[in-house]
Amino acid sequence: MPKIIDHDEYREELLHQCFDLFAEEGYASLSMRRIADELDVSTGTLYHYFSGKEDLFNQLVELITCRDLFDAKEALKGAKTPDERIDALLRFVEERETYFLNQSFIWMDYYRHQVADRDPDPRLGETLEQYRSGIARILDVRDPELAEFILTVINGWVLQRYFNRGKPPVETLSRMLRRLIHGR
Amino acid sequence: MPKIIDHDEYREELLHQCFDLFAEEGYASLSMRRIADELDVSTGTLYHYFSGKEDLFNQLVELITCRDLFDAKEALKGAKTPDERIDALLRFVEERETYFLNQSFIWMDYYRHQVADRDPDPRLGETLEQYRSGIARILDVRDPELAEFILTVINGWVLQRYFNRGKPPVETLSRMLRRLIHGR
Amino acid sequence: MPKIIDHDEYREELLHQCFDLFAEEGYASLSMRRIADELDVSTGTLYHYFSGKEDLFNQLVELITCRDLFDAKEALKGAKTPDERIDALLRFVEERETYFLNQSFIWMDYYRHQVADRDPDPRLGETLEQYRSGIARILDVRDPELAEFILTVINGWVLQRYFNRGKPPVETLSRMLRRLIHGR
Amino acid sequence: MPKIIDHDEYREELLHQCFDLFAEEGYASLSMRRIADELDVSTGTLYHYFSGKEDLFNQLVELITCRDLFDAKEALKGAKTPDERIDALLRFVEERETYFLNQSFIWMDYYRHQVADRDPDPRLGETLEQYRSGIARILDVRDPELAEFILTVINGWVLQRYFNRGKPPVETLSRMLRRLIHGR
């Protein structure tokens, strides 16, 4: 009779606890020792659940990608008209700005890592692609090009706020987005 | 008989040669040894011109920030009307997309590093701030908020292209930008 | 309902299954995890039957030493004249060359480990001694010195074949041994 | 102007100092840290001269193989008749018994390591082969098969003495060897 622990469930919990760490430190700067300390487990335990640092990171990217897609769907479920969708999306973004930023950092690390590798994991490239297009579909403005562009803008905005220490307020984004969609 | 008479000039040349390396590998993943090898100097030489890895990186950020500001000014010098400025800016961005991307990565690394540190270098925060507002001034559309937002959009667009393996073509950006400025 | 009723019997079976592993990988390179995996048990089970890696290995050495002595006796039982004994021994060696080689490796590991240790297990030193002299007695040529030397030669020959990728054929050994015993 | 140190010369010196360590502990049991401590250098220095543990070990094998071949040639140079050669070889072996034993252990480790590897270094396999045949040539008895067999016997004898705590005296080996060569 083994210890009563749901291996997969615990693995996911560990992943969740890693998110902020990876976002703040970056893949390369974050050591397994540091992770272990922060999660209050031993390094051995980490290697019991993941085959290595890279695997841990890849699984983290996969996990958050799936979860976010789900969350975004939830948030936009009630919104019917394109306008309502934009509003809902804006609120969604605003509420989780920090999270989004962290997510961006993680993705950036992930991509850079993939590009540097000679043999990038193809599965996760797809996951990301799917996420992007998924959000665009959820948004569902008439013009698909426009939909995707809105994402671009949001992405840029989040980053801008990071570099600029939070200065362009949400209202700017809101106003600009409406201007984009309705032309004035 | 030294390679180059002027100390500072040589130092800048070394910095320029580091740019791609830092952009591609990231601060944490790039070792002094690797830099030295790539620049065909010894690690000792590196430490002769810079007090350490961090100093080298900081100087690099400072250098590219200054240079870019200057380059952008040059590129937009001839353009008089806002429309011409937009066109010039677009061409400017298009020509140096890869460079911009690399620059973004370097800044990201820099910022993250600063944020993680307890004692961030204030001088460079200003430099960056100055860069951002500088570009906005150069662009000189009537609405300063709009000007700044255009930067945001460009930033987001460059990143989007990176994640999306170059898929949204420049025309999209061009079209959207005009839509933003002229409303339709 | 346990797999095998008898504790000791199962312990011996585990030991037998370890033999090739230890021979091929060497004591230091072989991990308990690896052993457990190969024997299709958990590491916990291993520690249930043996007090540790060293104990497991010691018991293995003891086991094969005893078994070989017995096997050699069996093989030489029918042979009456010295000549017949030599023949039988040669056949015995030839049949189990690989096994002998592996055995040599295990002993070597064992000895080295003992020598390196400050407190070598005296029991097993004796076992080995007994094995050597046992074989000599079984062989029973008139000259005991010669008998022991034959063992030496066989030992060297097996190793030679290993280093030399099987090149000196058995005939050489046979011819040389006869030459030793009969003088020409 | 770099430090005045002959890189290759120092590398060889480090190798020589490793010999006993590898012989006594075995490849797998000997850690780089231990080596560094014993040689009174830092691990970093070790990695400055060798690309890794395996490289260090391979170079060690190569070095001792070459050196021994040379030493054996020197020792047998004066001996003209086969008998004199045998005598010289025996003296040679006797003088350096411990060294030979250690050498055997190192070779064993080396071979095992090679066999376990999927891609063994072919260069060193040759070196060993060359050593074996080299010694046989130096010995130069009429019968090449016999010459090689003498080596086998010596090898076995050295090992036997190890297992048997020095018991078969050199005279036995001497007597048996003459018996082999002259028939009685």
Add this chain to the structure above:
DNA sequence: TATGAATGAGCCTTCATTCAT
């Protein structure tokens, strides 16, 4: 000025072993 030898802390990972179940 320029070199590269030297260092030792720290990184990722593996290991023998323990123990709750």
Add this chain to the structure above:
DNA sequence: AATGAATGAAGGCTCATTCAT
């Protein structure tokens, strides 16, 4: 009896940095 989750020391190796030359 049997499992496998958990541990932390130790292993191979890399790194920023120093310093004699």
